[in-house]
Structures are given as structure tokens and as C-alpha cells.
Amino acid sequence: MGESSRLCSVWLGSETGILKGVSLARKQAFNFCNTSHLSRDQEVRALCWGDAHESELLVGCVDGTVKTFSTEKGVFTETRSCGDPADGCFAGLAALDGGALVTCTERGTLRVWREDSGAHVTELSAGPDAARMRQSPVHRNKVATGGKETGLKVWDLQRPASPVFTAKNLRDDWLDLRRPHWVRDMAFLPDSDKVVTCTGYHQVHVFDPASPQRRPVMEVEFGEYPLTALALPAGGGTVVVGNTQGQVAVLDLRGGKAAVRGVLKGLSGGVRALQCHATRPAVASCGLDRFLRIHSLEGRELQHKVYLKSRLNCILLATRDLEATGEEGEGEAGVKEEDEEEDEVWESMERVEEKTKRKTTTEEGEELQKKRKKVKD
Template sequence: MCDAYVGAATGAFKCVSFKDGKITNANTIADLIPKETEITAMCFGDIEQSEVIACQANHQIKLYNSITNLYSDLFTVEGCEGKIIGLSMLSADKIITAAKTGQLQIWTPEGKLLSSDDWNAGNDILAFDKKPSSSTIIATAGKENLLKIWDIEITGTSHIRIYDPRTQRKPVHEYKFMDTPITALSLCNRENHIIASNTTGDMGLFDLRGGVQLLLKFRGFAGAVRSIAAHPTEPFVISVGIDRHIRLHNMDTKKLVKKTPTRFF
């Protein structure tokens, strides 16, 4: 068993044993073409860390199995420009890739694209990571590209959907909120109610009983709302938007209680 794995600029996939002081190559060096086979991103492929997923400069996704010592092809990332700088397993059947050009894509291990074609985090992405304790939260950042936290469970559309896990996968209720993608959701102090926001700065309180009904809209926003956190027992909700202001609203009165620039923190 190796202690560490290294992906080289030449494309060599190296297994490191600190105990024995040995470094071995899992692939054939003579077959490598650095401009194409450079390893640009790696991640473990399972919880046991017996598998490693690697991505090459030519967008070929490779799989290394430490039990069989085999280094094999999985699939090729299509519809993507630039080097893939980030790679992570979301679950046993989902792999996410992040390109330097900002393109984010979710794939099956067989190479089927599961995400939309227009998902982009902005140009010059230099860093990508997944929250270790979550299969849905990822982060991206880059050159003149602010840190962004993404929840991949959000639809990317303007629809709020209610599902019954005991039945089929189709939503039992659906509501269209404006015409722009929903960016954040939060439970609140009212049972069977949620707060949702979108990319144009609309934030509303919704009643989920018997369907989805918009009860009220909060005002005072300038641009997309990125995150919402409502108090579980009190009628207050905090939100943060791209204008870098933290806002505190009272859900009972709809009033903006406080607005604070984040530069003060």
C-alpha cells in the first residue's frame, strides 16, 4: 500500500512508500506526451482511498486502483476549454470537474454529463475544493475571481420544488419564482415555510402547505443574494449578496432592520 500519490507534469502517476523509501510509476513513461498527459488534478475515488482519480491536460480522466495496481481510462471530458484544475468525487456515481476557464461539470463514471452546459464560475479559476463533510458544497476562486461557495443541489432555475422521498422522483409541487435562477434557500421559525432568493436580488417567504405560495417579498437588495440564514425560533433572517452587504430583515414586519458592509469585519 502506498503512503502518497503524485501526479507529475510529464503525466507520470507515482506511488510513494515512505516506509520503504521507494517511488514507483503506475503507468508507462515511454507512452507519455507531457503536453497531453500532464496530470492537472487528482482526488480519491472512494471512502477507503483505494482508488485515485486523475485528470490529464488532454481532459482524459484516469483511474488508479491500488489493489490491482491498474491505471486505466475512465472517460474524456467534453465541451470544456482550458486545463482542468479541480476534480472531486461527489458520490459513488458523480464526478465534478472544474476548468481554469470556469466551467464546472458533473459526470457519471461512464462519462455522461449530468449538469447544464452554462454552469460557469468565471475565468482564471486557480483553486477548487469540495467540503469534506458534504457531497453538495464546493468552492471556487481565482485571479480577480472572488471566492464562491456553491450548493449543487440548487436547481439553477427559477423553480421551487417539493419532493416526497416515499414516492417517485418527480416533484409533488412546483412554483416559479420570477424568471431568474434561485441562489439560496433557508428554513425559518415558521413550520412548513422557507425563504428563497435569486440572482436579481428578490427574496421571498414561501408557505409550503398544500403547495408553494409566495407570502411576501423582502426589499433593500442590490444584485444577487448569495446566502440566507434564518433564525430557527425568532422572526429574523440574515442575507449576503454580491454587493458585499449583510442584511437583517424582520419576517413579521418585512422591514430591513440592519444593513452592514462586510468590509467592517
């Protein structure tokens, strides 16, 4: 198990509660889970690295537990209770220096947990119906939150009394009607304090905390369907967004006005997670169609496509080369997912052949002529 986990360069969380690792170099996928306790309560909703060396994965489950997975040993090493299922599923998960853990639930309860304590040391409300919490990759003590009718907020966890930035609602439309807002995902733009968000109303917004207006300094719409995820390429200046119809687009944020640079093809089903590689021009996507896909951001061609049997909620890329080679290992045996079981049931059923053959129009006409002849006779 340890050898196989070290091969993986892509990690995904599934609805069935299985942590999935994919080695693109070996073209192999591995399942990691406790087969004796596999249920919908273990559905994986959030993933993040537990340390800078990427030797530990933190896995947030629907039942409010956070599991620690060792990528070196290939096993789960710890389970912590970090939430009440009544607060909703995890909307975000992050690790701080010193082993502290940050969680945010769908009800907007944001907590900081210390490594040496089973209780949280900080709790605040990010607002109801929270959809996502993201950590700043540069200032790791800062996180952003947002949700349905809950605008973007940026928090400094060292000063958690109030957010350091709270976005204003959008300006009224041309009919002076209030425009609703629904933040679905966000990311901190590199080398700045700006934050980019995507919404359930197919909008992309860029916020600048230094701006006194606290409204978006840039706004663009893509498509006609709700946007569900976004990711920032390593080069900067662009953002990748995905929606509920499986459409993924690259938007250019330079020049003061966003424009669609290109659309990635080959997807189907709603996109639930996107992540760009830290150094390579590539983006990984997953969602309802159960495929992991890797697209090039230069030529926009599909580079890898892996079917993983379960609907996928979240994705995490290792910082090393996606196609780095390593020793070949064995995947976990004995893991049978619901889809496999369902397929086996259908395959084991006896085929019923239709014994009666429908008569053609010619045959029906000949029979009708015979009956008429008998009546005349």
C-alpha cells in the first residue's frame, strides 16, 4: 500500500467515501479506505495537504470527521471529530503552521482546531449557506468564505473578531432591482490581495480589498449555467471556471476586462472541482461523470482521462510532476463500490428473449385478404 500511494500524483474524494489516488505515469488508480466501515457517512467532501512536504493528506468527511492519510505509508493514521453533522457538510478544510486545522461547514461555522486539543480554540460565523472556504497560499492565516446570499469575506485567523474584508452586494440592475449573489468558489490571486470568485449566476468577479467601494473591480459572465468551481493557472493572468453542464473555460483577466480565451472540450456532467498544477500549464477536473481529466492550458487538448467508477467531489494535485515515475505498486484489493455491485446484478440476471415476432404489414394484409375471402364464400 505504501508503494502504491507514493506513485500517486492526483488525489480525489468520492461520494462512496473512498480516497482515490491516480498515477498518471503508470496509468493506474488505487482505492484507499477502510472496507469494514464504508458508508455514505464517509463521503469525502474536502481534501488538503497536512504539511508542506505533502506526506499527509487531510480528508474531510460528511459525518464531521477529518482523517489523516499518510502518503508514505499508504494508510489512514488518525481520525478527529471536527464538527457536528447538524452543521452541514464541510465547505472547506485547511491546515495552519504548527498542526492547527481550519474547518468551515455549510452553515457557515468556521473553527480553528489545535493539534494538541480535541476542542476548537476559535469559532466564528461566516454567514449561512456557506458554499466554500479557501486558504491564501501566501498568507496562510487568511481564508476567504462565501455562499448563497452570503457575500465574500476575508478573515485573518490571528485576528478573528471580524473579517478584514467584506464585499458589498452588486449594484442594482437597470430596473433598480436588487441583484442576488451566490458565491460558489473563490481563489486568492497571486502577488496581490485580490480575490476572484465565481457565482451560481454564471458570473466571475474580481475583488480588491484595497478598493474603497468593496464591490467587484471586474465582472464578466460566462455561459448560461451556474458556475461551480474555479482554479488559477501557475502563470497568472487567467482563471479556469467550470459549470453545472460540464463546460470549462479559460478566462483572461488582464487588460482590465475579462475575455474568454478558450473552452476545454470532452467533459460531460457537472464540474465539482478544478485545480491547476503548481508549475505546469495543466488543469485537472472531476465531477458527476466520474472521470478525472487533465487538460493542457496551452493547446487545450485532453491529455489524460481516467474513469474512477464513483461520482467525485474534490481533487488535489501533488506539486511534483504529474507524470513522475516511481516503483510499481499494488492497489488495494477487495474494494467493491456500489456501481460495480449494480453492474454485477444486471449482468447476472437471466436474459429474456421476446418469443413472439411482430407481424409485418405485408403479413397482416395477406391474413386480412384470406378472412375476407372466407366471408364471401
